[in-house]
Amino acid sequence: MADDADSKLTRAKMQWARDGRLLTGTHGDPARDRLPPGQTLTEGFPVLDLGAQPEVGRDRFRLDIDGAVRHPISLRWDGFMALPQTEMVSDIHCVTQWSRFDNRWQGVAATTILDEVQPLPDAAHVILHGYDGYMTNIRLTNFASSDVILAYSWQGEALSAEHGGPLRLVVPRLYLWKSAKWLRRIEFSVADLPGFWERNGYHNEADPWLEERYDEPETT
């Protein structure tokens, strides 16, 4: 389970949250600053997770979309691919300070998922669950952003297993820990439900331009 994650990097990242590491104490403006404060551009695509990368073949793939919705669905790979498809290019920003511009994703827009399941009027949060037991939470308003995609392809190639293949979420405007890999379940919820990193010192909202890295940053 994700909660037992005990890799050296995972422990180091928990310590960074306690220390308020990497904070610049400045704010950026997404309209003006393509690179959020404290970030460095990279051309590579580092791999970060809790250390247990699940093997999820397209044959055993299932995606449950449920909770506070009018029409819960459970999709196999073919059913997912039968949804309207799209392509998007976006920048990604990891809390460990790297950003990568111009990532080309193919998949299904989050707005298409909303059309399918129709969240109930009081649904306000979306809880993402990975095959590895990982969990993270975002607001429904952020999930509904037109740049959010359930992606199975990156730069024209099938998304690799280490980056969350067969299917991951991509939420470009929030730090990348909100972009759940090996997507297994999308749970709509009336109440918020903090995920793994949110319970381990990381910020609940995770806006890179506001430098929302940690829960209670010690900037002074």
Ligand SMILES: Nc1nc2c(c(=O)[nH]1)N[C@H]1C(S)=C(S)[C@@H](COP(=O)(O)O)O[C@H]1N2
């Ligand atoms: N299922 C799952 N998704 C996950 C994680 C994880 O451990 N499990 N780690 C998160 C974190 S902390 C980061 S920074 C990004 C890293 O994505 P990448 O390995 O494709 O760079 O995935 C996020 N999504």
Ligand SMILES: [Mo]
């Ligand atoms: Mo991360």
